[in-house]
Amino acid sequence: NINSILVLLPRQDDYLYSGIKRLCAVQFEKALNPQGREQYLANVALKLNTKLGRINHLLEKEAMSWLTDMSTIMVGIDVTHPGPKSVEGTPSIVGVVASVDSDFVQFPASLRLQKSRERDMIVERLQAYGRHSKVLPERMIVFRDGVSEV
Secondary structure, eight states: OOOOOOOOOSSOOHHHHHHHHHHHHHHTGGGGOTTTHHHHHHHHHHHHHHHTTOOSOOOOHHHHHHHHSSOEEEEEEEEEOOOTTSOTTOOOEEEEEEOOSTTSOOOOEEEEEOSSOTHHHHHHHHHHHHHHHSSOOSEEEEEESOTTOO
């Protein structure tokens, strides 16, 4: 009674891929059921592919030219504060993600209970960018939610 099958190919091979897909469709037809499971598994595969350092989608070079004319890091910051009914002393949680590649595909994250400003986490993201890209960015674009918060 097979529930799921995950096949990782060492390289792109259309012949092997189509054979595996045909085998799964014929021998294990429930693995490709029409009740949304196929879409769910496709989304899992996309996430796994990205986690392995591969690229799922790219914009055309012309569309990205304004962004790639110099080394750029794209940063996203958000803070979640305790609600009004939270236990006293409940800390805020801050998350920072930032790109590490020039294709803006990989966005490793830092997540912490907020004791200080997000500065330390941004330094972490800059260090990750430097390790991955071998240079520090010339430009930083920051997306921050909750700017009006103190």
